[in-house]
Amino acid sequence: MxxxxxxxxxxxxxxxxxxxxxxxxxxxxxxxxxxxxxxxxxxxxxxxxxxxxxxxxxxxxxxxxxxxxxxxxxxxxxxxxxxxxxxxxxxGEVNTSRKNGKSASDGIQTETLKNEFNRFAMILKENQLQPNTIYTYKRIVAYLLIYCEEKSYRSINELSSGDIRNFILYLYEHGYFKPTTIASGLSGLKRFLSLHPDIKHLIMELPTRLPREHRIIEIYRESETSAINEILSGGNLTKRDKAICLLLLETGLRAVDICNIKLTDIDWNKDVIYIRQQKTGMALNIPLRKSYGNTIVDYILNERPECNSKYLFVRELAPFTRLNGEGSSIRSVLLKMEALAGISNEGRVSGSRMTRHNAASVMLRSGVSMTNISAVLGHTDQNIVSVYLSTNETTMAACTLPLPGGVRK
Missing domain, CATH: 1.10.150 (DNA polymerase; domain 1)
Incomplete structure (x- = not known):
């Protein structure tokens, strides 16, 4: 054969x-x-x-x-x-979405550099990195290869002293990254350069000290919260989307962890959802509150498609698989909820990041300890929580949504 x-x-x-x-x-x-x-x-x-x-x-x-x-x-x-x-x-798996968004790698024209990108992508997959990490690493390397093409380089090995320094400025000038957001991307760039012995020394040009961004974290205003509660109490959302929104708003879970909830993760006898956070690997026990608990039951019994998927939330149309995109599906659900509530996210943070900010601020206002807030949000260091809680008094008072009473042990 x-x-x-x-x-x-x-x-x-x-x-x-x-x-x-x-x-x-x-x-x-x-x-x-x-x-x-x-x-x-x-x-x-x-x-x-x-x-x-x-x-x-x-x-x-x-x-x-x-x-x-x-x-x-x-x-x-x-x-x-x-x-x-x-x-x-x-x-490493097929993307069955019919909507193929433009990615940075689509801009690479040279066959040799395309092969470099594909090889790097396969290595990242083989190393079993988190999907969001792979996305960031691939994105910055794609821009580097496009930069090489603009410099008329036919090979990555033609990069020379000063190129990486200029490339970082190139990223800033084109708005692809900012000094306050490039840190995770630089790790991917370092990994890529280390794969090429002839240019490995250029790692020394990567910046080591980066400015940190300090800003007031946004949450939903009082009028927006009222509009959201009205939408959630009505019939404008599907049972699946309503359950997802309630979970996000009341627990502050990350989008990817919502996608990863399995049917077997729910203990109906103990009223607990057992979660293993993808970002940190930490185990987290979420109390099964009546609000989203009853909605989840309604979804499972009356709307969830009959399928073999082990995941709680699946696609509404075949194939009935786990919500994919590592958060993009969840973002679409939240944007739909906000649109129905008449909330504009123009010029402000949106998606599950907003619901995490919101949940943290509600907990703070209700007197929940920093330790418990850190546990619910899934942070190993409770000092990190201060990022989510940098809201002013007027904004903090705007939140009226219910929240969990901490994590059961």
Whole structure:
């Protein structure tokens, strides 16, 4: 039996990833046929690995085989196939979203530099870093490779003394990062440079002292809180979205930890939700309050799709898998709630960061100790909580939402 090529391996794993997302047998067979077409084209061209050249060749055949005329449907189907394969190569699993947002790596044009980026992405995946860390690392490295192209460098090894220093300024000038937000990205840049012995010495040009951003943390105003309570008490949101919003507002959980709640994490006898925080690895016991507890029950019994997913909150449409995007799904739910409540997030923080600020401030106002607030928010150092509590008295008084009474042990 001939040895499997790299392309054949990627196509097989992409199909297996689709299967894990509970696609129907009919749909899987359809994609299997399309992947076979890709592989046949590669064999005819003498190509054994996934490449932009192969994908461009595949996409160029956009004519109906019977009429010979351009087919919009065929073109869209082929774009879909390529996006699925690329998402697996980049993330180690297929991204089934139909909306493919523009990412920084899309700006890389040179084949050699694209390969550098893909190799780095695979290494990050193999090292099992957190998804949000991988995203930040890939983003800053993508900008570095684009910077290299603008300097007419054909290889990453053409970087020389002063380039990394100038690249940091380039990031600031283009608004890609700020001095107060670049710290996590620099760790990824250091990791990337360390993979290349010829330019490893340029790590010395990375800044070591960065300014810290100090600002008043925003929370919902009194009028906004009243509008939110009205939306949550009505029927404008789905049962799933209502449960998610209540959990976020009353517990201050991170979005990714909401996505990771499994059905078996809920102890209905002890009224506790057991959580293992993705960011810190810490175990956290959340009291199962009546407000969101009853809504979760309503969702499970009357709205949650029948599926094999072990996760509590799943997609509303097939495939019924865990909410993905590491928080982007949760952000969409919160933005929907805010829009219904007539709340504008223009020029202010939004998403689960806002609900964490809000929950922390409510706890402080209600006399909850810093230790308990730190435990509920999932911080190992209670001094970190001061970031969330830097609100002024007027803003703090605006919060009226209920909150948990601490963490049960």
């Amino acid at each position: 001939p040895e499997e090529t790299k392309l054949e391996e990627v196509l097989r794993l992409t199909l297996e990833s689709l299967k894990e997302k509970e696609y129907s047998t009919e749909t899987l067979l359809r994609y299997q046929k399309k992947f076979h077409v890709v592989n046949s084209l590669a064999q005819n061209k003498g190509i054994s690995e996934p490449s932009d050249k192969l994908f461009q060749e595949y996409l160029s055949d956009n004519k109906n085989k019977y009429t010979g005329k351009y087919s919009v449907l065929k073109e869209r189907q082929r774009i879909r196939v390529v996006n699925l394969i690329k998402s697996y190569i980049s993330d």
